[in-house]
Amino acid sequence: MNGEKLAIWQRRDCPTWCATRHRHTDAPVNRGCEYEPPGVPVSLWQAQAGGENLGPQLPTVTTALEWGQREIEPRLALSTPDTVTELTLEEADALSRLLARMVHEAREAVREVGP
Numbered sequence: 001m002n003g004e005k006l007a008i009w010q011r012r013d014c015p016t017w018c019a020t021r022h023r024h025t026d027a028p029v030n031r032g033c034e035y036e037p038p039g040v041p042v043s044l045w046q047a048q049a050g051g052e053n054l055g056p057q058l059p060t061v062t063t064a065l066e067w068g069q070r071e072i073e074p075r076l077a078l079s080t081p082d083t084v085t086e087l088t089l090e091e092a093d094a095l096s097r098l099l100a101r102m103v104h105e106a107r108e109a110v111r112e113v114g115p
């Protein structure tokens, strides 16, 4: 976590977004900075084919920034209840621009032809 004394294994200060409280005794797999903002509930989630009926659900899509001590830059984890996809910053940036463009085009279509 930013502003705290470094754990013995830390090679650099935490980024401002790090919400992890690091300890000297952290296992190597847990020696990274992380931030996970609240997720986005999605209402158009498709139930798994052949799966049991779990009743009404409002799954959440979450994002997290993760930066391991030996990684040159953070990565972004995009998670749904069933999957986790990790992206480089370049990939996350490209995806965010694509999503923004698609939302813009879809809203333009609604404006042109109506709902």
Ligand SMILES: [Zn+2]
Pocket: 001, 002, 013, 014, 015, 018, 019, 020, 022, 032, 033, 034
């Ligand atoms: Zn950290």
